[in-house]
């Protein structure tokens with residue numbers, strides 16, 4: 039139903055609504071209030087406290103535009119509420135003069151400051167209220183220039199609610215009862231016309247749940263549809279390769295690693311292809327779990343592939359995994375040639391692989407003489423074909439989507455390989471449920487024993503910086519090694535490399551002139567990089583000055599100190615990941631975060647990293663600070679957007695929504711007995727996806 043059916047919506051208003059993304063009555067009804075003005079609990083201007091945030095309701099008495107001395111236009115508005123006057127000042131918003139003529143009823147939200155002895159608000163949030171009565175006034179997000187008042191929107195809401203009448207409620211009563219959720223019709227009315235703030239809260243909770251449930255239903259249905267349409271490989275989990283590999287290690291696996299291996303083995307043995315997420319903190323030992331899974335594929339007569347996000351990482355995985363396997367001296371029987379044993383063969387494929395190497399590699403992949411292929415996204419290329427791809431490990435945080443699945447499927451013998459996705463650093467549980475909600479999940483929640491927690495200090499000012507470098511010199515004197523991470527600079531890899539070189543030169547002429555320094559950055563040829571890493575490992579270099587190329591995979595247990603310069607330029611996850619390069623051996627390790635930042639955000643990040651070495655805890659802080667947008671990324675853009683629900687504020691509801699979605703789909707996979715829910719889901723996906731999800 040189009041919004042122009044509503045009273046008073048003519049061409050001009052229609053255009054204003056359209057500008058706000060509202061075309062239908064449903065769009066209007068899901069245009070939820072941004073906040074409420076509680077008149078029963080109204081603060082008068084006279085009572086306003088300086089320094090506090092306040093929401094006031096007042097009438098404009100005078101408004102004036104003028105030029106400031108610096109040039110830009112500013113608008114000053116005096117408002118009065120019967121108890122006193124307040125000045126609102128707007129910078130760089132010249133249109134406010136026209137928006138707020140004398141006589142306008144307006145709600146202002148902002149912080150109270152004092153300027154030349156008068157209380158005022160600078161750039162407050164403005165809502166045009168109009169002559170709305172009622173105890174609680176909903177304030178709607180308005181496209182500032184659309185000229186629509188919150189009062190007009192409120193009027194239309196009332197009419198729209200009346201026209202809509204009863205809303206279908208697709209959530210089974212039993213779940214509503216259990217979660218103490220009100221009915222949708224009541225919620226829709228109370229979010230727009232609440233009798234009390236409590237009623238508005240209840241309404242919000244119900245409607246937020248609906249958004250989360252829709253999203254979880256979609257993820258769970260997608261998972262089920264993929265399973266329904268695919269033919270997996272039943273791997274032989276009782277072979278010898280994986281067992282020999284684990285036995286060859288000089289340590290025993292942690293309980294968490296054993297649990298992960300068991301969960302993965304159960305998937306591999308089963309008829310459905312695995313789609314599993316493996317999460318673990320830095321250093322939790324994800325690599326071994328991945329290798330174990332790949333070897334189960336190999337011992338079952340198939341091949342395995344590991345895909346890394348960057349060339350550096352692919353090369354590091356390649357070197358590390360080759361070493362692990364050669365220590366284990368694993369052999370397989372040569373395909374075709376009966377009774378001949380040969381070592382398990384591991385190959386590398388990146389953009390640096392030459393054409394002639396590629397030809398040899400392709401032949402090996404096709405005739406089955408290559409068992410494990412490690413590489414970058416190049417693995418998904420059209421020219422890469424396997425004899426029988428059985429297990430795929432994806433080491434990256436990026437989303438592994440439907441297209442990649444299709445690309446992989448095309449590489450096998452028609453059956454779907456089992457897929458394990460590893461994240462480099464933990465992400466919060468609710469975010470994992472949402473971003474990776476169509477995968478099963480395994481968490482490595484335990485670090486191998488014998489690690490001493492890294493001591494982290496946020497270092498400010500020259501004296502503290504000097505002390506940090508003095509500590510590096512002491513550790514080197516004691517036989518240890520260190521990293522200095524260069525400041526992150528915006529721009530190209532080239533600029534980053536130049537800045538790293540400058541840092542290197544500065545340190546070699548200053549704080550670290552007496553020690554053996556090495557430099558590592560992304561612009562160096564890989565031969566040179568490898569040489570530097572080899573020297574560092576061999577203790578021929580004491581301090582490695584490096585860019586974030588050392589972020590992942592570098593494993594030198596003798597390194598015990600890390601200095602991160604301009605640490606506030608890095609995100610929490612990146613700092614945590616970088617810090618994970620130390621604390622890998624028996625010696626106590628230290629991390630110094632150098633920064634003179636005074637921004638609230640920078641301070642919050644550094645304080646968090648200083649206070650905790652738990653990646654899961656830090657991930658939660660990161661979500662608090664950055665909001666969910668960065669985590670959800672582009673993936674959630676579209677009709678299933680969360681308007682009310684927040685992964686931050688509504689953690690418990692996310693968990694409940696997932697539980698309910700799983701229960702509903704398990705009980706009624708095609709939603710035959712949940713017609714209203716099925717209809718609603720169809721509104722939120724396109725026809726192709728609906729056909730895919732509901733194909734019987």
Ligand code: ADP
Nearest residue numbers: 289290291292318320321322323324325326486
């Ligand atoms: P991440 O989870 O960060 O990928 P890795 O797999 O790289 O961690 O493992 C980090 C280090 O811990 C490696 O040197 C690895 O050999 C070692 N390691 C892994 N599991 C164990 C274990 N159970 N006991 C002792 N050391 C382990």
Ligand code: MG
Nearest residue numbers: 321324325591
């Ligand atoms: Mg690793």
